[in-house]
Amino acid sequence: MFDVISVFLRRLFRRNQFERELTEELGFHLDARVEDLVGRGLDPKEARRRAQIEIGVRVAMGATRAGILALVLRRGAWLVVIGVAAGIAASYPGTRLVRHLLFDTVPLDPAAYAGAVLVLGAVAATASLVPALGATRVDPAVVLRGE
Amino acid sequence: MFLPGTLDLLILKAVSLGPKHGYGVLLRIQQISGDALTIEQGALYPALFKLEGRGLLASEWGTSENNRRAKFYRLTPAGRRRLREATGEWDRLAAAMTSALAAKAEEI
Numbered sequence: 001m002f003d004v005i006s007v008f009l010r011r012l013f014r015r016n017q018f019e020r021e022l023t024e025e026l027g028f029h030l031d032a033r034v035e036d037l038v039g040r041g042l043d044p045k046e047a048r049r050r051a052q053i054e055i056g057v058r059v060a061m062g063a064t065r066a067g068i069l070a071l072v073l074r075r076g077a078w079l080v081v082i083g084v085a086a087g088i089a090a091s092y093p094g095t096r097l098v099r100h101l102l103f104d105t106v107p108l109d110p111a112a113y114a115g116a117v118l119v120l121g122a123v124a125a126t127a128s129l130v131p132a133l134g135a136t137r138v139d140p141a142v143v144l145r146g147e
Numbered sequence: 148m149f150l151p152g153t154l155d156l157l158i159l160k161a162v163s164l165g166p167k168h169g170y171g172v173l174l175r176i177q178q179i180s181g182d183a184l185t186i187e188q189g190a191l192y193p194a195l196f197k198l199e200g201r202g203l204l205a206s207e208w209g210t211s212e213n214n215r216r217a218k219f220y221r222l223t224p225a226g227r228r229r230l231r232e233a234t235g236e237w238d239r240l241a242a243a244m245t246s247a248l249a250a251k252a253e254e255i
Contacts, residue, residue, distance in 0.1 A: 021208075025169060025218045026192065028211070032170040033188070035213075055188040075200070 029055060076128025083124070084117055154186065154194050156237060159222065159230040162204060168217040169195060195220060203229050 030051050037047035095108060161167060161175040172195070173186050198204040203226035211217040222230065 021218065022192075024216065028168065028215060028217045029170045029188070029192075031215070032211075032213075 073132050080124045156233045162220050163222050163230055166219045166221040168219050
């Protein structure tokens with residue numbers, strides 16, 4: 001669970017770094033593959049062309065926009081579920097502290113709970129939609145060429 | 148060419164034999180399968196990405212054999228558990244297929 005949250009946060013807040021790392025990782029792969037192909041007697045230029053085709057085709061075809069969107073949003077949804085559960089659990093003892101401050105409402109007012117969950121849920125949905133849409137716009141061809 | 152989940156299982160197995168960068172995972176899968184299985188390079192990174200996201204792999208930057216910065220993957224405890232379960236599932240499936248395909252008319 002900790003791993004999942006840390007990966008999610010890393011992608012959310014350090015997206016530039018994440019993209020740079022992905023570029024570097026694929027660049028390392030390309031160079032290693034080129035070295036292997038050259039070692040097997042291929043001309044360096046031809047080796048690089050072939051290595052790029054080998055890795056590029058499936059990266060471009062393998063992940064659909066909707067698939068990436070769902071992946072990022074699902075992570076966000078998980079965090080929201082955890083947050084809502086923790087919030088409700090924590091707010092129940094909290095109501096006792098404010099009981100005497102409340103006017104015309106009961107401490108465990110279902111409408112107030114539902115309203116808070118809906119409003120904050122909408123905020124969370126927006127917050128995870130923005131990086132998710134960004135992730136769908138990463139062009140694999142640009143990632144591959146940008147070395 | 149692969150059954151669903153087989154690529155994940157092969158990656159977990161390859162990484163369980165010692166931390167590896169992505170290209171090393173490819174080479175190791177080829178090696179431990181006696182060159183019978185070749186992973187499509189473009190399919191590898193989405194799979195690594197997904198396994199790390201699910202907490203089965205962890206990664207860190209290190210130095211490769213040829214002295215370059217490379218991202219190394221290793222199994223998390225959850226990954227090790229998943230590898231054990233998936234290996235058991237695979238063994239049962241393989242045994243069932245073998246027995247089904249070896250069936251003769253007079254035994255039924």
